[in-house]
Amino acid sequence: MFNLDWTIFFQDSPGGDRYLDLLISGIWWTLGVSFAAWIIAMVVGSLVGTVRTTQNAWLVNLGNAWVELFRNVPLLVQMFLWYFVIPEFVPPLKRWVVQADPAHAQFLSAVLCLGLFTSARIAEQVRAGIQSLSRGQRNAGMAVGLTQPQVYRYVLLPMAFRIIIPPLTSETMNLIKNSSIALTIGLAELTFRSREMGEYTFHFFEAFSAATVIYIAIAMAANRVMAVIERRVAVPGFIAGK
């Protein structure tokens, strides 16, 4: 009922590139945005998550506020805020956005948006990981004379991060899926390219199938990589350690 034609991927788009090449460039944007956002999310998320387990009430409240702020506004709305609203309040940024290649401005907005959104979710996992450790670990660290930062650096965080690898895996996959929302600000990532291909050719079925298969492949690859890391760093005799 769809008049399937799988050779459509090798035909030229109005822009001159083959549709296959457009999809591949979409994959690179999806992976690029996801990777850059992942770095921000891990760094900020670890920091915020750690801070929320300290004894400093002021820092704990700040960390909680951070998480609630990013968790209670839809990602789409956050995307609009980063792309349309925030530059209006930062004149130098606004000047750059006006001159810059639109793709660069879209990339920057999408990376900041996805990175900070995901940082709140990772902060939640890091906090849970640290709090799942027995109280004795922290006390033992203090007892051998480590300072608080040293206790975190050498005792708590190395254990906590190993425990939370499975939830971090699913957050990573969520991040890759969420990067598709960047199409609303015009970033030409994978979903954008597949819809574009459908609109030009009316072969929506083939175009969406390709995107679906690619997303599944990316998810499976990310899953494999994280599984390998999980096995490598497992603590013997503990958690999934063998």
Add this chain to the structure above:
Amino acid sequence: MTLDFDVVSRSLPYLWKGFLYTVELTAIAAIGGLFFGTLLALARLSPMKWLSTLAAGYVNLMRSIPLVLVLFWFFFLMPQVLQVMTGGDRPPQIGAERTAIITFIMFEAAYFCEIMRAGIQSIPRGQVYSAYALGLTYGQSMRLVILPQAFRNMIPVLLTQTIILFQDTSLVYVISATDFTGAASKIAQRDGRLVEMYLFVAIVYFVLCYTLSIGVKRLQKKIAVIR
């Protein structure tokens, strides 16, 4: 730059209509998703291999592709499928709003399935055995013994998922349905007032979701005490 929130008060009736659609979509998708999600969970836990494989395949497929792509899929497929079902000459037009409702039910079913599966598995096996020992059939033991307990254990998680769903419904923007975000965005673009509109939308979502999540936390504590 100067902010002019007059654009919000001017367009309140239109925004309210969009908001009502958001609430309607959330409610229908949550109830429908929970219903089909529970059926899917039962299928996944079924001893019939083909049924559990089929259900697991559906759930994993839905969970590994972005919601935006799922919305595009359904928006494109729905008229074709309806044409085959009704046998008409042309694909019937059902509109973005109704497409979104069906899409969200189907999509959320996959997520609610995983929650219900965890809920069912959290019930001790002895409960199933004692239900069978009393002579209840499979359907009766599920309906009268297992599912009520599974629902109650999972209420906080189900509500949290519903809050996430409430936020996710804003994505119907990509198929141009007029939900709360869609209505705000249409006004914002018509009047060139993106800053005020998107700030207003963000604040409304934040206040609602934050309040609801505090409510869920309270409820969680209450239930935890009873158990």
